[in-house]
Amino acid sequence: MANAALIFVLALASLAAGPSPDPPVVQDSATAGQTSEQQAVYRREKFVYPSDNRRNPFISLIGPDIDSGPIFDDLDLMGIIFGGSAGSVATVIDRATEKRYRVRRGDLIGTARVVEIRPDAVVFQVTEFGVTRSETLRIRRGEEEEEQG
Secondary structure, eight states: HHHHHHHHHHHHHHHHHOOSSSSOOOOOOHTTSSOOOOOOOOOOOOOOOOOSHHHHHHHHTSSSOOOOOGGGGGGGEEEEOGGGOOOEEEEETTTTTTTEEEEOOTTEEETTTEEOOSSSSEEEEEEEEEEEEEEEEOOOOOOHHHHHH
């Protein structure tokens, strides 16, 4: 039944395409194995990784959920508006692009999340290549900038 339907579809296709110098050759399953040409069979190997509290090595470290923002080492803390429980805001600048970011607790800049805003510093949780570390940016005072620069 399937062979008859295939022959019918091929016949309709050849009529729709117009006259063809070489008519299509249709073989049934008995004569298909006797031809010298072989059809390529593609098989795909599928990997399954048991997690067991380990990172899957087949998943990219830089996933689609990670914003490709600034590198944490290029960030400088410019200023803080400390509001206590009302909510504090910090201004951070990316030295590489001169772009400024206003952040609150919980905001994400690149791979760094704001954990805490203090009157003189901002604590970040930086996650790079599957490793998380805590970093603190402090406001530079006038004398410190003259000594370093």
